[in-house]
Amino acid sequence: MMPAATNKTDLRAVTEKDFAKLAKLLEGIDEATAYIPHDDTTIKDVVGHRAHWTEIFFDWYNDGKAGKPVYMPAKGYKWNELKRYNADLRKRQADLSWEDVQKMLHDSHKKLIDFIDTHSDAELYGGPMPGGGNNKWTTGRFAEASGPSHYRSAAKYIRAVIRANT
Template structure:
């Protein structure tokens, strides 16, 4: 699927990949939804994957809020750099271990909607013009949103499918 170049394409691709992810999960039995994956992965089950996606939504929303207020957000998060993203992802994994799948799924649905609403309020130029906002550096706002939505949902679906295949 080509990378979105307009708001309409961004919303459509985000929705399509979001729906594919949910449809796949919802087609599994409740038992399969709760069973750990086969093989070795950091995210061991559907809850872990959805928690990861949800938390990246939250970080994107925080970057946006801070960045649009004229400040420079700490990316990817306070205490982490892009080179230490794997350490941060381990922290995210640990953060949600006491949550159940239903709680995480509801949080993911809510944060997805918040990201969708954020996309809706911007024009094509605001989303796709590189260097438009100081806080996005040399790239566009859309690049961050694509990473937090359609690309990330595709990653999540592939990881879940791989984890659910029989050994």
């Protein structure tokens, strides 16, 4: 496991590096492969999930900055209910196409890069994220968990699907 980034430069580098690896892997995935069931989910589901989790990070950050309640992982769910949350997310995203979820992933990645670029080291790593669930994680650490960490786990899942079907 890689150590977490501790500054803006490293966060941007790991975000770009891990997204590039995932994007290259996705280039070889056709629509039929994207819908092959594996461990009760599909590549399409996983890509939509990863795009969603990057977006939920922005919700947490923006709500925390605005002094609003921050629901982690989401309103009506506790961390120990992630399986239920993710199953509900798959249902909400069921009508999205393979093209839709890929666009969502690329859009959320661009938004994450823009976020990193427009925040200083102090804003990213100077203290706990506002509204960050009463823990000591910095905004940069949350950004890394929602971006590069998810990109790596998605790539691992996709490679497993490919191995299982070749």
